[in-house]
Amino acid sequence: MTTRRVEALLLSREWRDRDGGVEINLWGKSPEGPISAHFTGQEAVMFVLRQTATQNGRRVERPLETLGGDPVDALYFRSQRSLTEERERLREELVATLESDVKPADRFLMERFITGSFVIEGTPQQRRGVLHFDNPRIATADFRTSLSVLSIDIETEGFDGPVIAAAFAGCEREHVFVTGAAPSSWRNDLPKPLVSFVRDEAALLRRYFDAICS
Secondary structure, three states, X not given: OOOEEEEXXXXXXXXXXXXXXXXXXXXXXXXXXXXXXXXXXEOEEEXXXXXXXXXXOEEEEEEEEOOOOOEEEEEEEOOHHHHHHHHHHHHHOOOOOEOOOOXXXXXXXXXXXXXXXXXXXXXXXXEOOEEEEEOOEEEEOOOOOOOOOEEEEEEEOOOOOOEEEEEEEEOOEEEEEEEOOOOOOOXXXXXXXXXXXXXOXXXXXXXXXXXXXX
16 A cells, blocks of 8 residues: 555544553544554653662663753653552652653653644555554644534443443434334334434444444
């Protein structure tokens, strides 16, 4: 496939620890539709004063200082969990840690000066209406676009129970999905929203996502 360059407005970002490092996902809206950018093998980072003794992390001297003029070093970790463990150990010793509460996805964007829109360059794949990029080049951009609003609501049976109903409204569409059979007295010719009954949770989620993406 050919390399493409696309500008987009950042909508959301997320991160998770993986065996190979921190994984970061960005989601955005572009003139070509929704896009996602997937980055693997990233590192979590925090800073400590240069005189601070540390036990874990890849330590790198940086030409940076605190507001008080004290030099600092960067500590890099293959997971956010490892960073948190070292941060808590240092805090128990009453040692200051700097920017240790910044989430990996937020730092990833900060280091690239991305605050709203960005330009992405790579070889994408089209999946379910979304243009996916794996480890592309990314930089800040001045891109603007209009946004639409979609409200979603998911009902579960308790905090850890199955999904029993899901609905969405917006973009001049409304639809409710409910698990189970329709009551014998049910009429689907009533005014909106449209209601669909499905056999189980898996079928509900498939129908729900397909309807949103259509």
